[in-house]
Amino acid sequence: MKLSKSQVLHITNLARIELTENEITRLQSLLSETLEYIDILNKLDLKNIVPTSQITGLENVWREDRIGETQTLTQNEVLSNAPQKENGYFKVPLVIAK
């Protein structure tokens, strides 16, 4: 099952990664190879099998809706790795076009 170039471009758009032409071609064949291997799952009978999304058996682990001192970072700590910040905010370029 070979992925088309437009399929790969669609994925790069969803994943928000800009790829070069070379990378696109390379990924096209690498991804197709991987998808071929995965096809062996079609050999199995999966009627009435319930999917597993997690194996802990835990359900809804709650805590009090209260902020404890040890749980929070200061604003400075949170902003400490940001490339651009202003007045205690992360600064970003335009999100919504005019």
Added chain:
Amino acid sequence: MSKLPNQLTIIQALSGLQQRKFTSVELTRAYLKRIAQVDKKIKAFITITADYALKQAQKADNIYQKNPEKIKAYPLLGIPVSVKDLFSTKGILTTAGSNILKNYTPSYDATVIKRLKDAGAVILGKTNLDAFAHGSSTEASDFFTTLNPWDQTRLPGGSSGGSAASVSADETIFSVGTETAGSIRQPAAWCGIVGLKPTYGRVSRYGVIAMASSTDSPGPMCKTTKDASYVLQVLAGRDKYDSTTSHQPVPDYLTSLNKSIKGLKIGYAPEYFSENVQNEVKEAVQAALKTLEELGAEIKEVSLFDPKYAVAVYTILQRAEVSSNLARYDGIRFGHSVLWDKNYAAKNIWEVFEKTRAEGFGEEAKKRIMLGTYVLSAGYYDQYYLKAQKVRTLIIKDFERAFGDIDLIVGPTSPSVALPVGAREKNPMFGEMEDILVEPSTIAGLPGINIPCGFYDNLPIGMQIFGPQFSEGKILQVAHAYEQETKWHKRKPKL
């Protein structure tokens, strides 16, 4: 001391420290000296925190000398440790082996780190890994490849390759790594050390840079099984910062260690000894099974689901979870970004994402994000992701059935001994095929250990022992019995 200080185990070092045979500063210095001597050959470390380590060692010595009544409260007081660079360490560079985080300094400690610090351990530095833990050789690190201490033309395995190599080369007393599908056990096998992957949820993932959230498991990488038990005791337990940690109480792993293994039922599956496994590896593990039989265990053949299905399941689930977890690297809040250039004129925020991620991620990360995005996308979710989750159920049930009349399963950890550098280039499924024998147990969230069980051409061969969820006690018991009988762990690489 008859041994060089950097060849001690945790237990031996603690004894030496308590008896004032040496100080933690002396011990730490010995390890820093060893790192200075050999790390240029094996390149296990990304960051060495020498000053910080010596400060921590001094604090430990203060307690040994001035407040000895407090020693009991610190189970790892003054013991040097290396940490896989996937654990967030407050104030210390944490890169995940990736360019996209090469400038990232966390403002908090992972729970594993906090527990190590609270126990008095001395952090020597951060070890190399495949970027974002995507790999089984450490070649996918964006910075450099770590080399195997036993033969520097060969790989240490991965993704916790730096951790495994640092323990094997006596650059540290122990290390902590993470496993999502072999990343603790396989490098432990290739480097000839003990690597324990606990039950998923036994050790907190808080502060571990996320890869595949439903399988990531931090664990100890040590020189002996007793050391591994000791470290697990410190790390295990429910954590309020990680709601997937188990509510099961943590047993005492050390008391069960010396119990006889008479009567324990150990299974082996022919499916794990296929023609794809190197003959010498198979022979070593078969000899190990004989040893376990002589020690009183009952050896039984069992049939298990062909591991190749687990590879397909893991490939889908892991890449799907990766595509989600790596979405946070957007160049806005941390890490590499086009916005570090204040003059960069981005048309809009999407451009920041697309270019930052293009520049920061290595090829392997991009591949996995792309495949993960694809299998989760509209129109393909059922065909791939949902199907993989159903097969996951089959694998879990298969193990439940098998463990119905046996206690543990033994098999080879890796299909081969350490491969030469460059092995991963041609094969997009390289990692998965190297991990084929450990993926089924990781998908089912089961605990497993690697212990050395022989050598081929002076390269270590590893054996894995895995069991049902929360069977770490039994696994360590069997591993310990075998280790004490055979003493493979006493052999060291010549560096």
